[in-house]
Amino acid sequence: MSGSMDCACLIFTASVPIQLPINRTLAISLPQACNMDSVPVQCKAYGTPLPAPDRHFSTAIKAEKGRVDILTKFTENSDLLRTIENYRLALLVANPGVFVVPNHFDADAIFVVTQGRGRITLIHEDKRQSFDIETGDIIRVRAGTPLYLVNSDDIEKLFIVKLLQHVNRPDHYDVFYGAEGAKPESFSTEILEATLKTSREKLESFFEKQGKDAFLEASKEQIEAMSSREEGTGGGGIWPFGTQSKNPFNLFRKHRPSKSNKYGQLFEVDADEFKLLKDFDLRVSYANISRGSMTAPFYNSRAIKISIVVQGQGYIEMVASKASRKSGYEKRSSSLRPDTVFVIPAGHPFVTVASRRTNLEILCFEVNIENNVRYLPAGEGNFAQRFEKEAKELAFKSREDVVDWIFGQELYGSWLSLATKYLCKFCMTVRAVPLSEGDVKCHVAERRKHHLAAYRIPPTSYSMLKQRVGLGGSEAEACFCVCALLLQG
Structure with a gap:
C-alpha cells in the first residue's frame, strides 16, 4: 500500500503462522446475511488492494530452527499514525528444543506469548532472573536488558509477538547478539585483548566456535537444567521492578474476562492490573469472536488500536472520511486471515466479523489509553x-x-x-x-x-x-x- 492514506484502515500481512489454541470467544452473533461468501477481499482505502503476503514484513533473521520478522513503520502508509511512529511490531518463532542466544535491543518491549511454552532469562546489572512462560503471558522488557530464552516443548513451536518502542530513532531498531554485541569481532583485536584479557589466538578460536546462528538446538539435559532452577514462578510482571511486579502476567489466568457471553469473551489488561504497562500507556487485549459473530461497533476517543489476527478468518469494516477528501463518509473493508495486522486510528468506528466457518482470534495493543473513552454508536449505553x-x-x-x-x-x-x-x-x-x-x-x-x-x-x-x-x-x-x-x- 503506497502513498499517503490519511483515513485508511491499514492492513499488513505476514508469513509467520501464529496460533493461540484456546476456545475462548468474544462478541455478538451476526446473521449470515451480513457474512456471505462475497466478503470483500480488497482494502477499499484509496482503492488499494490488500497487500500480498510478506510485503510489509521483512525477515530480520531466518534460519532452519527459527525466525524473526519485523513489520514496516506504521507511518510509511498513513500520516494519521504519527503518534505511534516510534513503535514497531515483531514476530519471533522458535522450533521445539531451540535456544535463542543472548541478545539485547535498543527498544523497550512488550512480549506476548501466543503459542507454546518455554523459559526466558533476563539480566539486570549483576542479577539474573528466569521465568517459565506459556500461552497468554505478557512480559515487559526494558531497553538494553540482556536476555535469552529456550523453547522447552518437545513438539510445539514457540510464538511471541513483540511490540517495540524505540529509544534511539523511530525508523529503526538494532538487536545485538552475544556478550559484546551482534558481532564481537567488529571490535579491533587490540580492544578485545585488553577487554577480555585474552590472547589473539584464543579469541580467534573462541569466536570461530561461536558462529553466527541466533537459534541453536539445545539438548534435553540442558533444557531440563535451565528449567529446574527455581528463580521465578507466576506473578505480575518482570523482576527487578518491585516485589509486586514479579514474573510474567498471564492474560487468561489472572482475572475474569471483561466481556463474556456464549458468543465470545474479551480479555483485557492495562496498567491498573499490570503496572509495567504504564510507561507504554498501553492496554493489551485478546478477543476470540465466535464463527458467524461480530464485535459491537465502537470507536476509541484517543487510543490507536494495533491488532494481529492470531487464528481464523473474517473481515473488518471501518467508517472513514471519503478518499477524495470531500465531505461525507464511506466504508473501508478488508478480509482478515492469520498473521494479518490492522491498525484503527482514534475516532474511527469499526466492526470486526468472524467468518461462518471459523472463530476469529485477535491480539490487540491499544496505545494512548490514558483518558481514552470507548463510544458505542448504538445499543445499550450509546x-x-x-x-x-x-x-x-x-x-x-x-x-x-x-x-x-x-x-x-x-x-x-x-x-x-x-x-x-x-x-x-x-x-x-x-x-x-x-x-x-x-x-x-x-x-x-x-x-x-x-x-x-x-x-x-x-x-x-x-x-x-x-x-x-x-x-x-x-x-x-x-x-x-x-x-x-x-x-x-
Whole structure:
C-alpha cells in the first residue's frame, strides 16, 4: 500500500503462522446475511488492494530452527499514525528444543506469548532472573536488558509477538547478539585483548566456535537444567521492578474476562492490573469472536488500536472520511486471515466479523489509553441516548421516541444475542444462499411489504434504519437489522 492514506484502515500481512489454541470467544452473533461468501477481499482505502503476503514484513533473521520478522513503520502508509511512529511490531518463532542466544535491543518491549511454552532469562546489572512462560503471558522488557530464552516443548513451536518502542530513532531498531554485541569481532583485536584479557589466538578460536546462528538446538539435559532452577514462578510482571511486579502476567489466568457471553469473551489488561504497562500507556487485549459473530461497533476517543489476527478468518469494516477528501463518509473493508495486522486510528468506528466457518482470534495493543473513552454508536449505553430531546429531533429529523427506538435496541448493545431461529424468512434465505446484488434488491422489495404489514413498522423508520446500517453496506444487511430490531422489540 503506497502513498499517503490519511483515513485508511491499514492492513499488513505476514508469513509467520501464529496460533493461540484456546476456545475462548468474544462478541455478538451476526446473521449470515451480513457474512456471505462475497466478503470483500480488497482494502477499499484509496482503492488499494490488500497487500500480498510478506510485503510489509521483512525477515530480520531466518534460519532452519527459527525466525524473526519485523513489520514496516506504521507511518510509511498513513500520516494519521504519527503518534505511534516510534513503535514497531515483531514476530519471533522458535522450533521445539531451540535456544535463542543472548541478545539485547535498543527498544523497550512488550512480549506476548501466543503459542507454546518455554523459559526466558533476563539480566539486570549483576542479577539474573528466569521465568517459565506459556500461552497468554505478557512480559515487559526494558531497553538494553540482556536476555535469552529456550523453547522447552518437545513438539510445539514457540510464538511471541513483540511490540517495540524505540529509544534511539523511530525508523529503526538494532538487536545485538552475544556478550559484546551482534558481532564481537567488529571490535579491533587490540580492544578485545585488553577487554577480555585474552590472547589473539584464543579469541580467534573462541569466536570461530561461536558462529553466527541466533537459534541453536539445545539438548534435553540442558533444557531440563535451565528449567529446574527455581528463580521465578507466576506473578505480575518482570523482576527487578518491585516485589509486586514479579514474573510474567498471564492474560487468561489472572482475572475474569471483561466481556463474556456464549458468543465470545474479551480479555483485557492495562496498567491498573499490570503496572509495567504504564510507561507504554498501553492496554493489551485478546478477543476470540465466535464463527458467524461480530464485535459491537465502537470507536476509541484517543487510543490507536494495533491488532494481529492470531487464528481464523473474517473481515473488518471501518467508517472513514471519503478518499477524495470531500465531505461525507464511506466504508473501508478488508478480509482478515492469520498473521494479518490492522491498525484503527482514534475516532474511527469499526466492526470486526468472524467468518461462518471459523472463530476469529485477535491480539490487540491499544496505545494512548490514558483518558481514552470507548463510544458505542448504538445499543445499550450509546451516546445518542444522552442527547437532549431537541438535539435528537434536529440531528435525526425524527421524533425522540423514534430515535430512542432505533438507537436503543438491545441488538446493538455490547453483544448481539439474537438466535438464528428468530430470523425472518428473507434473512434465512440470504444466510443459506448468497445472492447477487440484483437478487438482494428484488427480495428486499418483496420483504419490505411484509415488514410493514406484519410488524407495523413506520416506513420512515425503515428507510432511516436502512440508511444508517447501510453506510456503504448491502440492502440485505439493512433488511436483517430491521427484522432483528422488530423481533427484539
